[in-house]
Amino acid sequence: MNSPFAASKPRPEFRNIHVSQILKYKLPPPGMVSIMHRVSGALLFLTLPLVLWLFDLSLTSEISYSRLADFSSHWLVKLVLVGLAWAFLHHLVAGVRYLMLDLHIGVEKAAARTSALGVYAISLPLALLAALKIFGVF
Amino acid sequence: MAASPSPAGIGSKRLVVGAHYGVGNFLLQRLTAVALTAFTLFLALRLVLGGQLGYDGWAALFVPLWMKIVTLVALLALFYHAWIGVRDIWMDYVKPTGIRLALQMLTVLWLVFCAVWSVQILWRV
Numbered sequence A: 001m002n003s004p005f006a007a008s009k010p011r012p013e014f015r016n017i018h019v020s021q022i023l024k025y026k027l028p029p030p031g032m033v034s035i036m037h038r039v040s041g042a043l044l045f046l047t048l049p050l051v052l053w054l055f056d057l058s059l060t061s062e063i064s065y066s067r068l069a070d071f072s073s074h075w076l077v078k079l080v081l082v083g084l085a086w087a088f089l090h091h092l093v094a095g096v097r098y099l100m101l102d103l104h105i106g107v108e109k110a111a112a113r114t115s116a117l118g119v120y121a122i123s124l125p126l127a128l129l130a131a132l133k134i135f136g137v138f
Numbered sequence B: 001m002a003a004s005p006s007p008a009g010i011g012s013k014r015l016v017v018g019a020h021y022g023v024g025n026f027l028l029q030r031l032t033a034v035a036l037t038a039f040t041l042f043l044a045l046r047l048v049l050g051g052q053l054g055y056d057g058w059a060a061l062f063v064p065l066w067m068k069i070v071t072l073v074a075l076l077a078l079f080y081h082a083w084i085g086v087r088d089i090w091m092d093y094v095k096p097t098g099i100r101l102a103l104q105m106l107t108v109l110w111l112v113f114c115a116v117w118s119v120q121i122l123w124r125v
Helices: A019-024 A029-046 A048-060 A062-071 A075-102 A109-134 B021-050 B054-061 B065-093 B097-122
Strands: none
Touching: A029 A048, A029 A075, A029 A109, A029 B065, A048 A062, A048 A075, A048 B054, A048 B097, A062 B054, A075 A109, A075 B021, B021 B054, B021 B065, B065 B097
């Protein structure tokens, strides 16, 4: 063919990354906050039955309340609760950041990076506090 | 202005747009987020001020009718918020229409189930 493009190299294609590439793919802090917002949201959705069941136990009667205390004294349950606390706190703090972005506050690249790191600076210590409380440190 | 070519069967004056339910959902997701944040802060404040509650103190929080209603509204906001979020996840990752529709239907049914369950939990106290 006589097309002027015939000899040129194939244009690079940037497709969506595949699941197998996720671990090698390094996201900037705002991207990390974004995917964690989705992961934590999905986690909260999937654990809805557990949370509602615990809420039910906590309110129905003194007997069910003590059943809840027994159930949540197991370390594995505590670990799940810590995971839930983290998911909730991350989703909450990152969500407030998104509401700010919706109001066009901090949309510049540097500000968005700072606020993304700020999400971790707030949500992780709070999650740690929740973990210490759940494991009965205080 | 000359009439621009239009798709078959649609006049030139007619704007071809969607039903705007996407904008509605976008706004509702933010509105429910604000409501949930407010409820979280409110409940956290009450728990911190309440100190060690035990069963009696905890159950007493949910006895007044206004608290049942506020909590139910918060939970309904949560379920609607969850619907929009989970729907987005299905739309992003599940391409076959049949499977996606089935998952979306199960999500709706499950959230409605949770809503009814919430009423039962709150109104038993």
